[in-house]
Each structure stands twice: as C-alpha cells, then as structure tokens.
Amino acid sequence: xxxxxxxxxxxxxxxxxxxxxxxxxxxLVVYLPLGLQLVVERTATDITARADATPLLLGRRGSPLELxxxxxxxxxxxxxxxxxxxxxxxRQSGLVDPIPLYVRFHSQRVPIVGTSLDYFEFRGLELxxxxxxxxxxxxxxxxxxxEVLGVNVGDTVLSSPESVFELAGVYPxxxxxxxxxxxxxxxxxxxIFVDLxxxxxxxxxxxxxxxxxxxQAAGAILxxxxxxxxxxxxxxxxxxxxxxxIDSFHFHGDLSRLPLTAILPVPRDNKGRVLIQGxxxxxxxxxxxxxxEVIDQLLETVFAVQRYVLVAMVMVAVATGAVILLVFxxxxxxxxxxxxxxxxxxxxxxxxxxxxxxxxxxVTLLALFLAAVLTALTITFGGxxxxxxxx
Amino acid sequence: xxxxxxxxxxxxxxxxxxEEEARAPSAAEDKSVPVVYTVNYPLAWLAQQLxxxxxxxxxxxPTGEDPAxxxxxPEIVARYQQADLVLLNGANYARWLAQVSMPANRLRDTSAGxxxxxxxxxxxPVHSHGPEGAHSHTKAAFxxxxxxxxxxxxxxSVAVALQELLPGQATAIEERLAxxxxxxxQLDTELQSVAAQLEGAPVLYxxxxxxxxxxxxxxxxxxxxxEPDQFPAEQEWARLQALLQSHPAQLMLxxxxxxxxxxxxxxxxxxxxxVFRPQGNWPAAGDFASNMRGNIDRLRSQ
Amino acid sequence: MIQLEGLEFRxxxxxxxxxISSARIAPGEHTALIxxxxxxxxxxxxxxxxxxxxxxxxxxxAGEMVTAMSDAARRDFRIRKLGxxxxxxxxxxxxxxxxxxxxxxxxxxxxxxxxxxxxxAADLAERVGIADKLDRYPDQLSQxxxxxxxVSRALLLEPALILADEPTGNLDPGNKFLVLDLLxxxxxxxxxxxxxxxxxxxxxxxxxxxxDFQQLNQWRPA
Numbered sequence: 001x002x003x004x005x006x007x008x009x010x011x012x013x014x015x016x017x018x019x020x021x022x023x024x025x026x027x028l029v030v031y032l033p034l035g036l037q038l039v040v041e042r043t044a045t046d047i048t049a050r051a052d053a054t055p056l057l058l059g060r061r062g063s064p065l066e067l068x069x070x071x072x073x074x075x076x077x078x079x080x081x082x083x084x085x086x087x088x089x090x091r092q093s094g095l096v097d098p099i100p101l102y103v104r105f106h107s108q109r110v111p112i113v114g115t116s117l118d119y120f121e122f123r124g125l126e127l128x129x130x131x132x133x134x135x136x137x138x139x140x141x142x143x144x145x146x147e148v149l150g151v152n153v154g155d156t157v158l159s160s161p162e163s164v165f166e167l168a169g170v171y172p173x174x175x176x177x178x179x180x181x182x183x184x185x186x187x188x189x190x191x192i193f194v195d196l197x198x199x200x201x202x203x204x205x206x207x208x209x210x211x212x213x214x215x216q217a218a219g220a221i222l223x224x225x226x227x228x229x230x231x232x233x234x235x236x237x238x239x240x241x242x243x244x245x246i247d248s249f250h251f252h253g254d255l256s257r258l259p260l261t262a263i264l265p266v267p268r269d270n271k272g273r274v275l276i277q278g279x280x281x282x283x284x285x286x287x288x289x290x291x292x293e294v295i296d297q298l299l300e301t302v303f304a305v306q307r308y309v310l311v312a313m314v315m316v317a318v319a320t321g322a323v324i325l326l327v328f329x330x331x332x333x334x335x336x337x338x339x340x341x342x343x344x345x346x347x348x349x350x351x352x353x354x355x356x357x358x359x360x361x362x363v364t365l366l367a368l369f370l371a372a373v374l375t376a377l378t379i380t381f382g383g384x385x386x387x388x389x390x391x
Numbered sequence: 392x393x394x395x396x397x398x399x400x401x402x403x404x405x406x407x408x409x410e411e412e413a414r415a416p417s418a419a420e421d422k423s424v425p426v427v428y429t430v431n432y433p434l435a436w437l438a439q440q441l442x443x444x445x446x447x448x449x450x451x452x453p454t455g456e457d458p459a460x461x462x463x464x465p466e467i468v469a470r471y472q473q474a475d476l477v478l479l480n481g482a483n484y485a486r487w488l489a490q491v492s493m494p495a496n497r498l499r500d501t502s503a504g505x506x507x508x509x510x511x512x513x514x515x516p517v518h519s520h521g522p523e524g525a526h527s528h529t530k531a532a533f534x535x536x537x538x539x540x541x542x543x544x545x546x547x548s549v550a551v552a553l554q555e556l557l558p559g560q561a562t563a564i565e566e567r568l569a570x571x572x573x574x575x576x577q578l579d580t581e582l583q584s585v586a587a588q589l590e591g592a593p594v595l596y597x598x599x600x601x602x603x604x605x606x607x608x609x610x611x612x613x614x615x616x617x618e619p620d621q622f623p624a625e626q627e628w629a630r631l632q633a634l635l636q637s638h639p640a641q642l643m644l645x646x647x648x649x650x651x652x653x654x655x656x657x658x659x660x661x662x663x664x665x666v667f668r669p670q671g672n673w674p675a676a677g678d679f680a681s682n683m684r685g686n687i688d689r690l691r692s693q
Numbered sequence: 694m695i696q697l698e699g700l701e702f703r704x705x706x707x708x709x710x711x712x713i714s715s716a717r718i719a720p721g722e723h724t725a726l727i728x729x730x731x732x733x734x735x736x737x738x739x740x741x742x743x744x745x746x747x748x749x750x751x752x753x754x755a756g757e758m759v760t761a762m763s764d765a766a767r768r769d770f771r772i773r774k775l776g777x778x779x780x781x782x783x784x785x786x787x788x789x790x791x792x793x794x795x796x797x798x799x800x801x802x803x804x805x806x807x808x809x810x811x812x813x814a815a816d817l818a819e820r821v822g823i824a825d826k827l828d829r830y831p832d833q834l835s836q837x838x839x840x841x842x843x844v845s846r847a848l849l850l851e852p853a854l855i856l857a858d859e860p861t862g863n864l865d866p867g868n869k870f871l872v873l874d875l876l877x878x879x880x881x882x883x884x885x886x887x888x889x890x891x892x893x894x895x896x897x898x899x900x901x902x903x904x905d906f907q908q909l910n911q912w913r914p915a
Binding site for chain 1: 768
C-alpha cells in the first residue's frame with residue numbers, strides 16, 4: 001500500500017495545478033459552511049457571554065441595541081446621554097452598585113472608555129504592566145489597543161477631535177499610559193480606559209487654564225467688568241494634565257448634571273435586580289435593559305440570515321461535489337492506458353483501483369487538513385473580525 | 392557651640408522628615424478585617440468608635456499636615472484605591488480626590504445627607520472663556536464636624552456604610568451609634584451653653600475654619616489668615632487695628648497655640664487667645680471627644 | 694522453456710482464432726516472432742505472459758503451468774519471472790526515470806524498494822546509457838532513451854523470460870540496434886529466454902531462431 005500511496009503522491013505532484021484546484025475546491029466546500037457556522041457560534045458565545053456578564057444597563061430611552069453595543073462592545077454611535085446624578089440615585093437606592101460609563105471619544109479609532117475603578121473590578125481586568133489609574137488624565141490600555149496604537153507604559157495617547165471642523169470646545173488631550181491590561185480576548189482588550197472625569201475633560205466640561213489673576217494671564221484678559229473677567233482665546237488651556245497644572249483643572253457647575261452614556265448597575269442580589277428594573281419600567285426618559293435580552297434579539301436575526309446562507313452554501317457544496325466527482329471519473333478514464341500497463345506488468349486490480357482512488361483520497365485528506373487549519377485560524381482571528389462586521 | 396548647632400540641625404531635620412512622612416499602614420491594618428480609609432481624623436474617630444476593632448481604620452496623612460490641603464503621593468492613593476471603604480467628608484474637602492481615580496462604589500460621602508447645609512463662599516472672580524460662558528469657582532466651607540449636630544449626621548452615614556460592610560454586626564453598630572450620638576449631643580449642648588455666654592460678643596478667628604461653629608453656636612466672628620507658627624507682619628497688625636474699630640473683639644480662636652510673642656501682643660491690645668482645635672488631623676494626645684471637651688473648657692474659662 | 698500444447702484462443706465477437714497444436718522454445722533460445730500487422734503476434738505474447746487465458750490447451754513457461762495458475766499467482770509470476778517490453782514503451786509520465794525503472798517493486802505483492810534494488814536500477818541505467826537522466830521525466834527523453842528506460846524496467850528483477858512486443862517499432866535505426874542488442878546481450882549474460890515480436894527483417898540475424906506466426910497458427914479464415 002505504501003507503493004500505491006507513493007505513486008498517487010507522485011501523480012498529484014505531477015498534476016500539481018489540477019490537484020491544487022481540486023484541493024482548493026474541496027477545501028472551500030468543507031470549510032465555508034463549517035467556518036461560518038463555527039465563527040457565528042463562537043461570536044454568538046462571546047457576545048452572549050459579555051451580555052450575560054452584564055446583568056443590567058441604564059441609559060436614555062432610545063435604541064436599546066445602540067445602548068448595548070456602545071456600552072458593552074464600545075461600538076456604534078454613542079447614545080443620548082444621561083446625567084451623572086442618575087448614578088447617585090441608583091447608589092442611594094441601596095439595591096445596586098452603579099458603574100458609570102462615558103463611551104464617546106476615540107484615540108485614532110480606539111474607543112476611550114471613561115469609567116470608575118469599579119469597572120476593572122467588575123470585569124475582573126488585571127494589569128499586565130504598569131499600574132492602575134491614579135491621577136486625572138492618565139490612561140490604562142487594553143492589550144490589543146496598546147498593540148494597535150503601538151504604545152507602551154510611559155508613552156502617551158492623544159484623544160482625537162470628534163470632527164475636523166471642531167475649532168472650539170474639544171481639544172485633544174494628551175494622556176500618559178500608566179498601565180496595560182492582560183489580554184482577555186474580549187472588547188476590553190481594544191479600549192483605552194480613563195477616569196470618568198478625564199473623559200469629561202476631553203469633552204471640555206472640565207479644564208485647566210492659567211490663573212486669571214496671575215500676571216502671566218494678563219495678555220489673555222479681554223476686559224474686566226467689576227468682578228467679571230472675560231478672557232480671549234489666547235488664554236493658555238492645558239492639553240495635558242501634569243503634576244504642575246493639575247490643581248488648575250476644575251469642573252463647572254453641578255457634577256451631577258455632567259453626562260454619561262450609560263450606567264452598569266450591578267445588583268447586590270436578585271431581589272435588588274428585580275426591584276430596580278421595576279422602578280425604571282415606566283420611566284419616560286430612561287430605560288433599564290437586560291443586555292442578554294437585547295443581544296438575543298440581535299442574534300436571532302443573525303442566525304436567521306446564517307440559516308439562509310448555510311442552505312445556499314450546502315447547495316453550492318453539492319454542485320461542487322458533483323463537479324469534483326466528474327473530474328475524478330474523467331481522470332479515471334484518461335488513465336485507462338496506465339491501468340492497462342500496470343495490469344500487464346503484474347499489478348492487481350486492487351492495486352490499480354487503490355491507485356486511482358488514492359488520488360481522490362490524498363486530495364480529500366489534504367483538503368480536509370487545510371479546511372481544519374483554516375477553521376482553526378478563523379476561530380482564532382475570525383471571531384473579532386466578524387464581530388466587527390456584525391457590530 | 393558648633394556641637395550644639397549640629398545636634399539642633401540633625402534633630403530638627405529628623406523632626407522635619409518625621410513630619411513629612413506619611414503614616415505607614417498602622418500595625419493594626421489587619422487584612423483579615425475590612426480596611427477603612429478616611430480623609431480626616433474626625434471620620435477616622437467615628438469609624439473607630441462605631442466599628443470597635445471590627446475594621447482596620449486608616450487615615451494616613453502625615454502629622455502636621457492640614458488634611459484639607461494634603462495631597463497624597465501615588466502609593467498612598469493606591470492604598471485608598473484598595474480600601475474596602477473610603478469615608479469622605481464631602482464639602483469639597485480633600486481636593487486631591489477630584490484629581491485621582493477612585494472606585495466610586497466604595498466611597499461614602501458622609502455629608503451627602505445634608506448637602507443643603509453646606510456653606511459656600513465665592514473664591515475667585517467670575518470669568519468667561521470659550522463657549523461655556525461665565526463661571527466662577529466657589530469654595531465650600533468644609534469643617535462640617537465643628538457643628539456637632541452635623542457630625543452626628545456624619546456618624547449616622549458612617550454607621551450605614553459600616554453596616555453594609557459588616558452586615559453581621561449591624562445591631563452592634565446601631566448600638567454604638569446611639570452611644571456615640573449621645574456623646575456628641577452632650578458635647579453639642581455644652582458648646583451651645585458656653586457659646587451662649589459670649590452673648591454675641593465680637594470674636595476673631597485666626598483662620599476661616601470656624602464657619603460651622605459660628606453658624607451652629609451663634610458666634611459673632613470674623614476670620615483672619617494668621618498662622619500659629621508665624622509672627623504676623625506689621626501691616627497685618629494694622630489691618631487688625633482697623634478691623635477692631637468695627638468689630639471690637641476681645642477673644643480670638645486659634646487652631647493651635649500661637650507664638651508666645653503673638654499671644655503677648657494680642658493681650659496687650661486686649662485680645663485673649665483661646666485655642667480651639669478643629670482636629671482635622673490626628674491629635675497629639677487624647678481623642679476627638681477629649682480634645683473637643685478641651686476646646687469647650689478653654690472657651691468656658693474665658 | 695516454453696511449451697504450448699493444443700492452444701486455442703478466440704476474442705469474443707471476433708472470428709479470429711489462435712490455434713497452435715504444439716510449439717516449443719528452448720531455454721536460453723533467442724526467438725524472433727514475425728508476421729504481418731494484426732496477425733495475432735501480440736495476442737500470443739499476452740497468452741505467454743498470462744495476461745490472456747486460452748480457451749483450450751496449456752502453456753508452460755520455465756516448467757510452470759501458466760494456464761493452471763490462480764490470477765494472483767499469474768500476476769506474481771509475471772512480475773518476478775517475466776520482463777515485458779512494449780512498442781510504445783508504456784512509461785508513466787508522472788514518474789521519474791528512476792521511479793519508472795522501480796515501478797514493478799511498487800505494484801507487486803510483497804515487494805519493496807530497497808537500497809539494493811535502487812543500486813540495481815542505477816546499474817541498469819548505466820548499462821543502457823541513461824545514468825545521467827535518472828531524475829528526468831519521460832517527456833524530457835528521446836524515443837530511444839524512453840525505450841531504454843522500459844528495457845531497464847523489464848530487466849530489474851532479472852527475469853528468466855523476456856517478452857518484447859515490437860520493441861524497436863518506434864525507434865530510429867541507430868536506437869533500434871542498440872535496444873535490441875541490450876536485450877540480446879542481457880539474455881545471453883543471464884541465460885534468459887528471449888521472444889521478440891517484430892516485423893523488421895533487418896534485425897532477424899540477431900536471433901537464434903525465427904518463427905513465422907502465420908505458419909505457427911494453424912487456423913485459417915474460412
């Protein structure tokens with residue numbers, strides 16, 4: 001049998017283009033439906049796992065999907081904001097421990113997540129390098145975000161303006177990277193985490209500037225009307241928070257009116273969860289969601305589409321299979337002369353049949369191996385890719 | 392003589408270092424019990440009284456620092472971040488908190504329950520720049536605990552936070568709270584009666600830290616900005632003289648003992664010195680209650 | 694060496710019949726089988742090789758009754774005892790010269806490609822003058838070289854009987870003498886019996902005996 005396999009292998013190598021096309025065809029026929037199925041299932045598992053790990057989500061009334069995608073997966077447009085004060089209300093309820101989220105800004109295309117340290121504990125995020133956020137203006141990066149931006153602890157990241165025409169308000173903030181998280185293979189890997197207050201500073205809701213009563217700021221004073229000082233645009237606003245200027249950073253007005261994109265209320269127990277959901281049920285401006293329910297609805301649509309795609313793929317696979325069978329049969333006929341030679345030299349019909357089938361066997365085995373490799377690659381790298389597409 | 396100088400220099404330097412060093416976690420910081428960090432001594436004292444050893448209470452500001460303006464180094468901030476509970480004074484106290492990241496769910500603002508009673512004073516000129524419009528930075532008066540009725544409310548807030556942390560000891564904490572509030576009410580009553588003896592007479596404060604004392608106990612005071620360890624410049628004395636024209640005070644409350652020559656000069660112009668320690672930081676001796684009683688006694692003796 | 698008795702063979706749906714009452718080829722004898730195209734020479738060769746079985750009669754080769762053997766035994770006999778050379782070489786285009794020579798070892802029962810056999814293939818290639826072409830493929834060789842590869846394949850297992858069907862039919866004059874001499878020299882050296890079907894009369898003086906197939910076959914069309 002070794003001799004027969006050797007001959008089949010030589011035949012495949014000799015007809016390498018034909019073999020390659022056959023292998024590619026069989027590989028695709030096997031891989032495409034399998035890969036799609038696996039990727040969709042894996043993605044669904046990942047998405048669902050994250051939704052399961054997030055019992056509740058509070059946001060402004062609007063698209064539930066947008067709220068979930070923004071808050072859990074840091075994608076999609078940012079939803080209408082709610083007030084920081086809502087977080088205080090939730091805490092005072094004593095039923096949940098609320099975690100604020102302000103997911104609006106980006107550094108290049110990497111989302112900046114403004115939150116509190118509770119988020120790290122809630123998601124079980126651990127540092128691989130550096131230290132936790134301490135001072136205002138610092139950033140801790142997910143493993144993939146650090147890789148994408150090519151930064152390390154000690155480097156800085158710059159928030160991107162929301163629009164190139166934005167001349168007033170949002171100035172890019174330069175943030176030192178103080179820590180990089182251990183990879184978790186979920187959305188947290190691809191985010192930049194900053195303190196909520198830092199996110200507000202990026203938006204310009206808090207800022208640091210020269211002391212208006214200082215002599216250095218004299219050139220920036222436009223006019224003084226009694227107690228009132230009007231400064232012009234030359235007033236130095238800091239685009240980086242340093243130990244020297246941190247004291248000048250401040251927020252105006254009532255902090256409780258500053259914006260959040262969502263709040264993750266972590267129920268202290270199941271009763272708390274039910275009670276808090278009940279309290280927000282008839283709220284006209286806010287919606288309290290169970291992310292799992294929203295994601296299940298999304299996945300239902302994805303699975304429905306996947307079913308159609310799979311049916312189409314199976315039909316294509318059957319047609320391709322028939323063509324491949326035809327190719328093997330034609331090859332069998334084309335090799336009649338060879339079969340006769342082998343017969344006359346003393347080869348048995350079993351040996352000759354085995355040789356002819358060995359070609360199909362080797363092609364199929366190679367194709368299955370390639371399909372397995374592709375599937376493994378897809379599982380490793382395709383999940384996030386498809387997730388990005390689905391999102 | 393040289394030897395004496397050397398000894399003094401070394402001694403003073405050593406003292407200085409001691410003062411600058413933040414308190415290391417106390418020997419009592421026991422990882423088997425929840426760790427509670429506070430931003431000032433009154434809260435640490437409340438937590439100690441209420442948890443009675445069931446928590447490890449930490450307030451790591453160096454001695455000699457005013458905790459209101461103290462800025463902990465990153466390693467101390469990290470200890471605050473890892474605490475099971477962080478008790479805040481509120482009223483914009485410990486401004487460093489606004490500049491650091493903290494786990495919000497482990498912070499308890501002990502004055503949130505009486506936010507409407509916080510006193511504010513304008514601190515900087517109204518100014519405008521950029522699209523946001525005019526604004527100014529106001530400053531809240533923060534020594535809320537000098538109104539002992541407010542401190543009793545803070546004690547209640549601390550008790551609730553501790554009960555969440557130690558659900559098994561809820562009843563014991565409740566009982567300790569009752570005792571503590573009784574003790575505070577007693578001090579409050581005494582302070583009220585002592586303050587009533589002043590009968591609205593004009594009083595001076597060495598610093599603007601007695602706003603709540605003034606409001607609660609109806610004291611007619613005006614604040615200066617005099618440091619206990621400094622001799623005021625002549626122009627400050629001149630300002631005082633001018634102030635005395637409209638506010639003929641014969642009593643001045645000091646956060647700490649002033650320099651003897653300051654006390655003497657004040658005595659010369661008819662102003663008696665009374666040390667009334669706000670106790671923001673750890674006391675040199677005794678505890679909050681005994682030191683408050685000391686404050687009351689000193690005031691009474693005038 | 695070869696003994697035919699009462700041999701009769703007919704293709705289905707064909708009137709052609711092979712009828713030989715008795716014929717004998719002595720051991721080590723070099724025989725040319727001549728006759729016009731289509732007269733049945735190749736059919737006789739296939740009967741001798743055990744590829745076809747006669748309807749009647751017996752064929753004994755080297756003392757073994759081919760007609761009494763099982764299929765498997767006949768195949769084994771063919772691989773181990775016979776060396777076959779064909780007019781159109783019948784090399785496998787996807788195998789190198791070396792692999793083509795070693796082909797019987799890959800298809801025969803209980804046969805293996807060993808170092809000895811590889812050396813034997815190299816020696817044969819050397820002997821037939823294609824030692825430098827062992828790694829080439831048939832389509833990179835001339836007609837003469839291809840037939841030399843086929844000859845080497847036939848001689849690999851040192852056969853006692855060589856059956857060659859028009860081995861020089863597709864070769865130029867230079868190569869046809871070369872190839873025939875290779876077969877004759879081998880047969881002489883190993884005392885092997887050689888039967889060559891040919892219609893090339895120029896080659897006949899190389900043989901000990903010339904058999905006219907038309908005289909051998911006793912069947913005459915009606």
